[in-house]
Amino acid sequence: MTITDTGIPPTTDQIRPTTGPIPTDAGEASIEIMGHIGPRYAEILTPEAVAFLAALHHRFAGRRHDRLADRMRRRFEIGNGLDPHFRHDTAHIRDDPEWRVAGPGPGLEDRRVEITGPTDPKMTINALNSGARVWLADQEDATSPTWQNVIEGQLSLYDGIRGQLSFTNDAGKEYRVTAERTPTIVMRPRGWHLVEEHIRFTDRLSRSMAASGSLVDFGLYFFHNAAELIARGRGPYFYIAKLESAEEAKLWDDIFSFSEEYIGIPHGTIRATVLIETLPAAFEMEEILFELREHCAGLNAGRWDYIFSIIKNYRGRGARFVLPDRSEVTMTVPFMRAYTELLVKTCHKRGAFAIGGMSAFIPNRRDPEMTAMAIEKVAADKKREAGDGFDGTWVAHPDLIPTAMAEFDAVLGERPNQVERQRDDVHVTAADLLDLQIGRPITAKGVHDNVSVGIRYIEAWLRGLGAVAIDGLMEDAATAEISRSQIWQWIHQDRTIEDGTAITREYIEGLIGRVLEEVDRFDGDRFDEAAGIFREVATGEEFPAFLTLSAYSRYLAD
Template identity: 45%
Template sequence: MTSHQALTQAPIQGLTFKLPDSDSVQSDAATQILTEPAIAFLSALVSRFGPEVDTLLAQRERDQQAYDKGQLPDFDPATQDIRDGEWQVADIPADLLKRRLEITGPVDRKMVINALNADVDVFMADFEDAQSPTWNGLIEGQLNLRDANLGTISHHDSERGKHYELKPDPALLIARVRGLHLPEKHITWQGKAIPGALMDFSLYLWHNHVARAERGTGVYFYLPKLQHSREAAWWSEVFTFSEDHLGLARGTIRATVLIETLPAVFQMHEILHALRHHIVALNCGRWDYIFSYIKTLRAHAEYVLPDRQVVTMDKPFLNAYSRLLIATCHRRKALAMGGMAAFIPSKDSADNEQILAKVKADKEREFANGHDGTWIAHPGLAPTVKAVYQQHLGDADNQLGQLREQDGEMTQADLLAPCSGERTEQGMRANIRVSLQYIAAWLSGKGCVPIYGLMEDAATAEISRTSIWQWITHAQKLADGRTVTRELFNQLLEEEVAVVRAEVGDSRWQAERFELAVKLFGELTVAEQLSEFLTLPGYQQLD
């Protein structure tokens, strides 16, 4: 094993570690996870595949520049043969065929146990949007998932006097790694921060492939924020190299790709084809998809969105996205996963009745469309969602036979259809309040946060700040006739800062770095150029 102190003294396998100060528990986690063989495997992946990430990200920038100059995302004529061809992805492993209900959350130890014990089919353990990427949080998360796969994970909460351990037959565990855009600043190769995605992937695969093989299963991942099939092809090469390097059978590694960027919806056949030996499903990552719709079309005034609260899945561009994903996946014999219900059950019976009615309506739309499964953020929603999928699926594991032939061809116009709805002062104020609370929590190491009855992750803050930026940039009118300007935003920001501070109290305001959150949110929202991700400048503030 490699000691925490040794990691900071000299490069190991070509990797240089620049770690924050840690207490003994955190140092112990690093010692168990950052073993010399694990570091050697990470180094092999970084040296071989890391440089191409820069090329992929540079192409993203060129694509965005084309959109800013007037082009719109569309289906690629050069890959028409892939879309027209008759091919299918590799057969789906038996334990991945039934994913009717999945719960998601960060890799915190207690939350991992609770999620695996929930009445769901799958737990997606999230190193990305639901996890603030502090060094200690990521490393301890790897340790938690290792222990979960071994079946030995437990947690004792001394403050509450509660003990947590796995129940028999827990949910299937799938890990979501960070997106390609996110670096890992604590580890460098040739002087450059390595891709966070490779760190998350390599450490999880290294520490868990043996335990999972002993249980007769593979190693399963969610891949976020892909924008093009060239990125899927990169992941396919990473998977193939890793299986060969570790002596694993082809297809031991399986992936579900989130279609949560606007460019990717035009590349779904191509993404499935590029990953056809390893992919099992696509997922409607709808909150990030809304964020990407704003960001991708930021130069196009005709596509400005209304209040975030009214941009729901019944809007034409979102409903088309869901239906096309189902048709595409089922044609290729891949699963089509639905989106997140972020509600948190309420202790007030009247409020809870309304919450569950909204969840029920949302999930009925998804399963009626033909989705094979869906997401929740809180186990208290499971009974409501189970009743819905049982109504639509009965005893079936999925709806792979639902081909949506009634839809006909889905066009670029269907997928880009402008969204109706008002832009209001109250919508702006709500965006400000939620963003401040989420960003402050994220900067304090918490990536999954209950705010006003919803379990929020980074996507909410991204939608909120880009929405206001879009309104300012295109001088949009509010419902009361006022034009949205930087001056109006700064006025509302100042007022909502006072509201949030009163709500959370001075002690929490100081503890959760709210002042930094106000500065970061304010600067990004009024900037001349839209920042791609708030988590990139925010990450520089984390340990």
């Protein structure tokens, strides 16, 4: 299937199913579907929806590449000693007290507890039945981007929005949406760095390239569901991941404006919540809100990717930028405390919601002791967030919703949020955001756990699972990134564990072999490939920006 973009958006009455061939022209931008067409895929990959993808790529693919180049440039500068700072050229935006963001759309006024998870049918039904106020429908870090997951995730959302989703597992157990009130859906497309190899974009110069994962995920969901969501009293809402600058926010804002006009809905209908999960973005929170102000609902403290971003940017800057065991990098260490307090202050100054992050601890219904520990730790985490002024928070498991809800209820009461609470007591400097001194050692257990989690997560990811319970924690791509990037940094910064043993490639190679002996092998497992990927991204001479990039092209792109 090849669809072209003529540069002329259709009118609203032209957006309807059609049959027959779509004319193509070598001089026009086009989209070609390379992936297999499974059952019902044609309901998502309609000619009209694919034409919309062509229009998005025609207008915005070039700017996406420019922004990715900016990222590389900034990462090079930080690696060579130029610390990030609050921008001088945008000081007038921060100093202007008047402007505000659009705020919540219908169904987003109360976000005190949000559940996160992938978009396969079972998890979609569980999320819609969960009792949370919002569901982060995750096509990003909690989804392994197989072609099947990408398109069938869209089908789950399509059916779930229309109240027609059901699922029966291999054991014959049937799942249906039974909740009277389902959470408001906020969909998270893939970040700018990820591509969709199963869809090819050919520009007007006849250059063929993989489509943008961001534009594919956003475009298919928006095109099929925006009008239906509005009719049901909600709206097309998105979580935007991995942003690093105000310029990237402006790109998304232009995409939103174009998309609204394309299908004929009012400007400002889309609402976006931006994850502040990269170090550069922490220095541009107000600017990001400003560029998205007509479409913006708030910011989220994406804690795990934020830690990964710090390691990635400072991996070669010396011993004082080396973090200890991942378990010691809690939300109360100085740089994480500064980051979250600044986020709440910034959001409330501009009328935006501040949404807290996800504690990785999860209950185990077969292990009461582990469950009690998880609930205790999650309760403490959510009590701190609510007390700091956050308007809502994330959980990764339905059983944690009552715990998180209780902590936010205790602070909010009948109020839907606490946006009116100004944090004038918070004064965060650039030095505060870069105070990485924790004063804890690297332990043998911490090194082993990183290797074990990294390999076990990658193995599951290769089998199509993006969110995986490992040792009582919910692991996704972000936490796996921390595990492998810490190993890389410890090797290259000549770190040792408590007894003086050097963390070398040889030491890590021994742990890789040990982990492969510890895991339970089974027919069809991918542990050997996972160990190879981990070895490449954690012990190689070069540091890949994301562990999933080469793994995707080698193993998930058919």
